Amino acid sequence: MATVRATISNIAKPGCPTHCGNITVPYPFGIGTKCSLDYSYAGTCNTSYEPPKLFHASGYVEVYNISDSEVRVATSVSYSCYNQRGALDGMISGFDLNLNKEYTFSVKNKFTVIGCDDYALLGGADETYFSGGCFALCRKQQEVPNGECSGIGCCQASIPKGVRYFDLTLHTLRNHSDILSFNECGYGFLVEEGSFRFGGASDLSTNYSDFVTRLESTVPIVLDWVIAPNGSCAVAVNICKGNSSCYDVEGGGYRCKCNSGYEGNPYLDPGCQG
Template sequence: MLWPVAASTARSDVKPGCQEKCGNVSVPYPFGIRERSCAMNKHFFLNCTSNDELLFATGGMPISDISQLEGTVTVGIYAAFSCYNKTGIQTAYYSQYMILRSGPFMFSHTRNIFTAIGCDTSARVTNYEFTYGATCLSLCTEYVEMSDGNPCSGSGCCQTSIPKGLKSLRYSLSTYYNYTSVSDFNLCGFAFLADKRSLKISDWPLSRTPIYGKDAYATDVVIEWVVENKTCEQAKANTSAYACGANADCTYPESGQGYRCSCNEGFEGNPYLKDGCQDIDECKVEGKKPCQEGTCKNIIGNYKCQCPLGKYGDGKTGCIGVGIITIISGN
């Protein structure tokens, strides 16, 4: 005997028939995996390996999170490093180079920060075209405790921001005295780009030395994405290619390049799917009282609060009048 299975009311973030996750990472449309038709176009098609590891198409960087709402992809990128022994001979060196190539992706200038760790460390970050460059200098003469509460002001660590719109990054390190004056507690310098939300400076003590292979030190780096590098006016003019679905509209990211989509007020869901934005029933939102007074009534894209009998006004903010009092008397 077959028992009926209740239909799920959960809304899907992918196109019908497409896989929603790779390992533990959700892959919302316009991204897609397994089948190219599951992605909006080739730029959003991602590689889900046989080991259920999700990789960014460019550079094979592992992905830990995709935010359709914020328009971001978080990837893991190895830190650059430079090490010396106590006699000043270099024992290890690794520089990092990343390029996002063509497509609607760029390194987030609001989420990421370039950081260097070390007591004799000069770290440089540039782009491929060499139209941008910055140097971060970190010096110290005694051991510094790496603390999350203290700013990286140049003693043991330093930081610098990156400009918006960068599609490539290269970072490398150099040293002035080959760590010979601080070799008792610091033999290596590290440089990396990292998400400011997840970066913990306390995880980078001055005594750290590099690890190779799959356990090498990597940081979370945030990549922003847009649908197309067009203005909203240009996008809406081509209705067949316009990316925003019903009850959604075109919006601009902070980077000022290209456009994204967002659900209109009163709707929620995936704005890139045809019918992805669905009405919010504000009257049933758990833990919230939408009406200050009266009865809540949901309407498409909004809600109303009907005042009690004998009162008038907007129950969202409060009704006016004394209302009607019904007295029941018994014999």
């Protein structure tokens, strides 16, 4: 992954912090609105954690990494669990995420369902409404393979490019009545492809709280970001600094990049240096 290359002198605006814990925060991002291009790129640094954690300014989305075209944030997991009577024994079955217009969900993400009696529906909007689904089914614990999301205990599907909003709803076929001995819960979530490895039967039988906590603290969603999502380089004024160039992004918006042979932050004076 290409990271934002910047010298120490111009990672952030003058007087602004360059890091939150272990995470570099390069302009146009910043800690607080005074240090960022605007609210959409602003973060808060929560120092009650050790090391401190970076969150979007909204306060509820944890940020893992910022690069010159992407942001990685924590995923959120929908789940439904069932007891011996077939009744729900714990549920967060719907999850929706609506991004600022400067961000879209990357096609590097996979829509993922875990369980043996479960399916999830994903709906959202890009330029037109889209919908998709994924089934994760099995009847015997020993038939579930490790490391594979082929539909047996784990299913993955692609999402279209340019999506800013999605809604995930999780469903069951038989309330897990045939498989409760080894699988009480089903899960649905969006995750960066390759960052999650299905643990087979052990994931299916793990306590839901432990499984959700592990996912939400270790695997990311990838977001693509742009400057001025309704704009283009043709109307960009004084955004890209010295020795850098503007380039338009498919779907709208633009970014700046250092010219060949130069490095630094193309959004801050004096620009990129040789």
